Amino acid sequence: MRGATPRAVRSRRQLGRSYFDPLVLAKIANMSVRARHVVEGLLSGMHKSPYRGHSVEFAEHREYVPGDEIRRIDWKAYGKFDRYFIKEYEEETNLRAYLLLDASASMDYAADESVLSKFDYAATLAASLAYLMLRQGDEVGLVTFNTEVQRYIPPRSGTRHLRELATHLESVQPHGETHLGPALRELAGKIRQRGLVIVISDFFDDPESVLRTLRSFRHRRHEVLVFQVLDRNELEFPFQRLTVFEDIEQASSRILSEPRSIRAAYLQQLQTFLGDYQRVCRRDAIDYHLFPTTTPLDVALTRYLARRQ
Amino acid sequence: MFGLMFLQPAFLLAGLAAGVPILIHLINRHRALVHRFPALRFLLMADRRTARKFRLYQLLLLALRVLAILLLALLLSQPRWGDEASAALALPPQATVVLVDNSFSMQFRDGQETRLERAKTLAGQLLDGIAAPDSAVVLPLVADDADTDAEPPLLGADAAALWDQMRAISASHAAVDIAAAVQRAIEILQASTAPRRRLMLLTDLTVHGWEGFRLSELPRVPEDLVVHVVRLGSPQRDANALISGVRVTEPPFIEQTPLDVTVWVRNHSDEPVRSLRVDLLLGGETVGQQLADLAADEEVAVPFRIVAPQAGLHWGEVRLQADAFTEDDRFYVALQTVAPARVLVVDGDPGTSLFDSETFYLLSALQPRGSLGSPLFHPKPLIWEGLEQERLSDYSVIVLCNVEALSPQVRQGLHQFVADGGGLIFFAGHQVDATRYNTLFYGSDTPLLPVALGEPVQQSEEAPVTLQLADNAHEAVAVFTGGAADMLTRSRFYRYFSVAEDEAAGADVLLSYDDGRPFLLERSLGRGRVLLFTSTADRDWTDLPTRTAYVPLMHSLVGYAAQLSKAAQRPQVFLPGPTSVRIQGSQEGGSLTILTPDGKELLSRFARQEGIIEAPVAEYTVPGIYRLSSSADTDYLAVNATRAESDFTKLQQADLQARWQPLSVILEEEAALGQQADGTALPGREIAGILLLSLVAVLMVENVCANRL
Structure with a gap:
C-alpha cells in the first residue's frame, strides 16, 4: 500500500474547507433529492415511502368495497354523503442514504496540479450530497472502501453527524487496488434497511463483478445511483511524447508507448467500457452518471439533481 | 565503362550524419517520460493491437530519415554518372580562364535578370565543376585601370576564391578591348603547367568591341588552346531606343525667357517604333512630354520649349519610355540662368x-x-x-x-x-x-x-x-x-x-x-x-x-x-571619366568639393591658375548630376552613361570564327551550356535531379509516416 502523494495531501487539506463551500452548496440546497422508487414508507418529509414511518398523513378517500376493514370507514363522511368511504393514509419517512466512496489508489490521480484529483472530486461530491440530505432531515451513512470496506459510518441525521462524515473524508488516504465486487458484496450484507445507495468511483474493475453486486442492491429494493468520476487525461488521452505508462496501483505493470499511435485504440477501449456500464445500468434501472473532474462540481450536481427531479 | 565521380567529394563525409537519427532514436528510448496512470488496463488492451504496427512504423521512419541524410550528402557531393565521368577521371589536369563580359551592353535584360547576372550564374555553375588538379581563374572582359596595372590573378581550384573573383565583377562603362582581355587570359594560361588549357568567354556577342580583334594579330597564341564562347541572349539584333543627346539653345539663358530644348532620340532596331514617350523634367518636375515616331535605325530631334526658371543653377533630366536596356533611356543636363x-x-x-x-x-x-x-x-x-x-x-x-x-x-x-x-x-x-x-x-x-x-x-x-x-x-x-x-x-x-x-x-x-x-x-x-x-x-x-x-x-x-x-548649358560628359572641370577659384587657390549623385562628398585640392582652376576628376562612376563647389563658385556637371554600347547588333558565327583564326571556336548557347560533348562541358551525366527527386519522395513518405504515428 502506498501513501498518498504530498500533492494529494496538500490538495485535500486545501479542499477540507471547501467540501461544504456555501458557494457550492447554496445552489444545491434549494433542490430536492427524491427517490423515485423508494415508495414504501410514509410521507413524513419530501421523500414519500410506502413503508411505516414516524408520522401518518391523510392521503385520499375511496369508496368502501366489501372486504375492507370496518374500522377504516370514515363515519364523518358517511354523515355528510350517506355513503361509505374508506380513509387512506401515507406515511412520510426520512430517507436513508448510503454514500459508498472508492478510496483505492487509482482515485488518487489528477491530470495536473490545477485540477482536483478524482478522489478529491468524489469526496467533495459525497460531502455535498451528505450536507444536502442531512439538511432535509434525512439519514446519511458513509462507506469508504478499496479491496474491502475500510470504514463504515452508519446512517444518522443531524449536523453533528455531518461533521463526523467530513472529518473522515478529510482523513482518508486513497491506497490499494480496486476490487469493487467483493467490497460491495460485503456492504450489501450490512445494509439491510432499504434506502438510497450512491456509489462514487472510477469503476476501474471487472464490470461484470461490479454490476452483479449493484443488481443485488436493486434486488434488495434499494435505489442505486452510480457516479463515475474520471480525469480529463483518462477521457482524452492527450499525451504526445514517448512515455512509459506505469499503473498507479501496481508499479510493476508498465508499458512504453508512443501516445499518438495508441490513442485511438485506447479511446475505443475506454468507450466500450463506459458504454457497457451505461447500458447495463439503464437496463437494471440504476441511475448512472459520468462526472469528468473538469466539470464544475456545483454545475454537475445541479445538472444531475435537476434530472433526478 | 560506366563510372560514378563526385565533383565535391568532401561532402560525402556529410553521410556520417546518417547516424544522428539512430542516436536520437536510442536516446529518446532512454529519455521517455514516466507517467503513473490509472487506466493502464485500456492501454494494455490497445497496445496489443497497435504495438507491432507502431514498432514497424518507427523502424520505417528511422530508415527513411537515414536514407534522406545519405541522399542529401550524395546531392551535395555532385555525383556524375556515365562513361564520360570515367573518362574525365582519366583526363590530365586542365587550366581554365573564364572571361565574363562586363561591358555595359550586358546590362540588357531579357527578363528580370541582366545578362551580366546570368553570365555570373553560369560562371558559378562552371566553377562548381572545378576541382583539383584542374584549376581556373575568373576575369572581367573589361578591366578597370587598377586591374590592368595589377599582377594577373593566379589559377587555382579554391572554390571560395573563384567565387570571390566572380562576385567582384561589375558592369563597366569603359571601352571594350577584347584583344587586351584575350591576351591577358593567354598569358595566364601559358604560365600554367596544366597540359590542357581552355578559354571560356561568356558574352552577348554585340559587335561593339570586336572590330579591332583578330587572334592572329596577338603574339604567341598556344595551338592547343580550346576556346569556348557561351552566347547570352539571341543571335539577332536586340531592339533598343536611346537618348543620344540633349541641347538647350540659345545662351545666355535669361530667367523667364523661352528656352528651346532639343532631345535626340535614336532607334537602334530593325523595326520602327511608334509613340515613344519622351519626358523632360526640370528639378525633378515634369515640364514637357512628347511622343516620337522613329523608323528603323533613325535618329530624330524631339523639340521642347520651356520657360527658363529663376536665375541660378538648375538640373534637368530627359527620360525615355523604358525598354530592356534602361541605362541609355535617361539623359542628365544642367544649365544656369541669370537675370537681365x-x-x-x-x-x-x-x-x-x-x-x-x-x-x-x-x-x-x-x-x-x-x-x-x-x-x-x-x-x-x-x-x-x-x-x-x-x-x-x-x-x-x-x-x-x-x-x-x-x-x-x-x-x-x-x-x-x-x-x-x-x-x-x-x-x-x-x-x-x-x-x-x-x-x-x-x-x-x-x-x-x-x-x-x-x-x-x-x-x-x-x-x-x-x-x-x-x-x-x-x-x-x-x-x-x-x-x-x-x-x-x-x-x-x-x-x-x-x-x-x-x-x-x-x-x-x-x-x-x-x-x-x-x-x-x-x-x-x-x-x-x-x-x-x-x-x-x-x-x-x-x-x-x-x-x-x-x-x-x-x-x-x-x-x-x-x-x-x-548662363548656358553646363558641361556634360559621358562615362567613363576622367575629365577635367573648370571653376572660378579664389585668388589664393583652394579646394574643389564634388557631391556625387549617390551622396558621396569628394574633396580635391588644386592650385590657382589666374583665378580659374582646372582640376582633373576621375571620380565619376555613376550617371547623374555632380555638384562642384569652390570657395568662390558653384557649378553642375551632368554625367551620363556611355552610349557606345547601345547598338545591339550581334557578331555572327562566321565572323566570330574568322576573328579567332587559326583556332576553332566552340559556340554554345546559354540554355545548352554543358550539353556538348566537346571536352569543355562538365563530364558525365548530371544525376542531381534524380537524387533531388528521390530526396523529395523520401521526405514526403517520412512526413506521412510521422503523421500516422
Whole structure:
C-alpha cells in the first residue's frame, strides 16, 4: 500500500474547507433529492415511502368495497354523503442514504496540479450530497472502501453527524487496488434497511463483478445511483511524447508507448467500457452518471439533481 | 565503362550524419517520460493491437530519415554518372580562364535578370565543376585601370576564391578591348603547367568591341588552346531606343525667357517604333512630354520649349519610355540662368536731342527685344557728370562713350568694379585725348585701358577702312563666324585711334581694321573684363551703328563683358571619366568639393591658375548630376552613361570564327551550356535531379509516416 502523494495531501487539506463551500452548496440546497422508487414508507418529509414511518398523513378517500376493514370507514363522511368511504393514509419517512466512496489508489490521480484529483472530486461530491440530505432531515451513512470496506459510518441525521462524515473524508488516504465486487458484496450484507445507495468511483474493475453486486442492491429494493468520476487525461488521452505508462496501483505493470499511435485504440477501449456500464445500468434501472473532474462540481450536481427531479 | 565521380567529394563525409537519427532514436528510448496512470488496463488492451504496427512504423521512419541524410550528402557531393565521368577521371589536369563580359551592353535584360547576372550564374555553375588538379581563374572582359596595372590573378581550384573573383565583377562603362582581355587570359594560361588549357568567354556577342580583334594579330597564341564562347541572349539584333543627346539653345539663358530644348532620340532596331514617350523634367518636375515616331535605325530631334526658371543653377533630366536596356533611356543636363544684365551707358557728349547724343544708337541696340518682351539687358543712360553719384556695384557693365575725363574717385571705383567681376567698355570719340587718356586710364595706379592709345588716324571719305574677322574668332565675336562675317565687313570707318604696338602684347585683339590696326581690344582685370573700341559708338567716325551687324555685335560684346556666357548649358560628359572641370577659384587657390549623385562628398585640392582652376576628376562612376563647389563658385556637371554600347547588333558565327583564326571556336548557347560533348562541358551525366527527386519522395513518405504515428 502506498501513501498518498504530498500533492494529494496538500490538495485535500486545501479542499477540507471547501467540501461544504456555501458557494457550492447554496445552489444545491434549494433542490430536492427524491427517490423515485423508494415508495414504501410514509410521507413524513419530501421523500414519500410506502413503508411505516414516524408520522401518518391523510392521503385520499375511496369508496368502501366489501372486504375492507370496518374500522377504516370514515363515519364523518358517511354523515355528510350517506355513503361509505374508506380513509387512506401515507406515511412520510426520512430517507436513508448510503454514500459508498472508492478510496483505492487509482482515485488518487489528477491530470495536473490545477485540477482536483478524482478522489478529491468524489469526496467533495459525497460531502455535498451528505450536507444536502442531512439538511432535509434525512439519514446519511458513509462507506469508504478499496479491496474491502475500510470504514463504515452508519446512517444518522443531524449536523453533528455531518461533521463526523467530513472529518473522515478529510482523513482518508486513497491506497490499494480496486476490487469493487467483493467490497460491495460485503456492504450489501450490512445494509439491510432499504434506502438510497450512491456509489462514487472510477469503476476501474471487472464490470461484470461490479454490476452483479449493484443488481443485488436493486434486488434488495434499494435505489442505486452510480457516479463515475474520471480525469480529463483518462477521457482524452492527450499525451504526445514517448512515455512509459506505469499503473498507479501496481508499479510493476508498465508499458512504453508512443501516445499518438495508441490513442485511438485506447479511446475505443475506454468507450466500450463506459458504454457497457451505461447500458447495463439503464437496463437494471440504476441511475448512472459520468462526472469528468473538469466539470464544475456545483454545475454537475445541479445538472444531475435537476434530472433526478 | 560506366563510372560514378563526385565533383565535391568532401561532402560525402556529410553521410556520417546518417547516424544522428539512430542516436536520437536510442536516446529518446532512454529519455521517455514516466507517467503513473490509472487506466493502464485500456492501454494494455490497445497496445496489443497497435504495438507491432507502431514498432514497424518507427523502424520505417528511422530508415527513411537515414536514407534522406545519405541522399542529401550524395546531392551535395555532385555525383556524375556515365562513361564520360570515367573518362574525365582519366583526363590530365586542365587550366581554365573564364572571361565574363562586363561591358555595359550586358546590362540588357531579357527578363528580370541582366545578362551580366546570368553570365555570373553560369560562371558559378562552371566553377562548381572545378576541382583539383584542374584549376581556373575568373576575369572581367573589361578591366578597370587598377586591374590592368595589377599582377594577373593566379589559377587555382579554391572554390571560395573563384567565387570571390566572380562576385567582384561589375558592369563597366569603359571601352571594350577584347584583344587586351584575350591576351591577358593567354598569358595566364601559358604560365600554367596544366597540359590542357581552355578559354571560356561568356558574352552577348554585340559587335561593339570586336572590330579591332583578330587572334592572329596577338603574339604567341598556344595551338592547343580550346576556346569556348557561351552566347547570352539571341543571335539577332536586340531592339533598343536611346537618348543620344540633349541641347538647350540659345545662351545666355535669361530667367523667364523661352528656352528651346532639343532631345535626340535614336532607334537602334530593325523595326520602327511608334509613340515613344519622351519626358523632360526640370528639378525633378515634369515640364514637357512628347511622343516620337522613329523608323528603323533613325535618329530624330524631339523639340521642347520651356520657360527658363529663376536665375541660378538648375538640373534637368530627359527620360525615355523604358525598354530592356534602361541605362541609355535617361539623359542628365544642367544649365544656369541669370537675370537681365544692368548696363550703365555713360554719355560723354550729350547732344541737344536724343538723336544727337553719343549713346543713342547703343541704347537703341540694348533695348529689350524678345519674343516674350523679356529683356536681355537693362540699359540706363547717364551723363558723365552723374557718374560720381551712382553705385557701380548695381551694374554688370559700364560703358563709357566719348567721356573726356573722370575724377580719381570714379577711376578708383571703376578699377574696383572691374576687379570684382564687372565689365567696362570704352568707346573713343572727339573728346578723347590720347595723352590724357593714357595718363588717367593706363599709366595711373588704377589702370583700366587694355593698351595705351596712339594718335588718331583719319581716312578720306573715298577710302574708309573696313573690319576684318580673324579665322580663329574670339568667343565675344563668334556670332559673326561663318556667313555672318559679311555683315561686319560692310561697315566703314573714317577715323579711329591707333594703339601703341609695343604695349598691345598683353591685350587680345578681337577685331581689326582691314589695314591691320586693332578696332576692338580686350584685357582681363581681376575677375572682370575691359573692352576698348578705337572708334565711336555713334555715327561720328563710322557708319557701323547703322549697319545690321551693330545690334548683334553690341549684344555679344556687352554680354561678354557681363560674363553672360556662363548662363548656358553646363558641361556634360559621358562615362567613363576622367575629365577635367573648370571653376572660378579664389585668388589664393583652394579646394574643389564634388557631391556625387549617390551622396558621396569628394574633396580635391588644386592650385590657382589666374583665378580659374582646372582640376582633373576621375571620380565619376555613376550617371547623374555632380555638384562642384569652390570657395568662390558653384557649378553642375551632368554625367551620363556611355552610349557606345547601345547598338545591339550581334557578331555572327562566321565572323566570330574568322576573328579567332587559326583556332576553332566552340559556340554554345546559354540554355545548352554543358550539353556538348566537346571536352569543355562538365563530364558525365548530371544525376542531381534524380537524387533531388528521390530526396523529395523520401521526405514526403517520412512526413506521412510521422503523421500516422
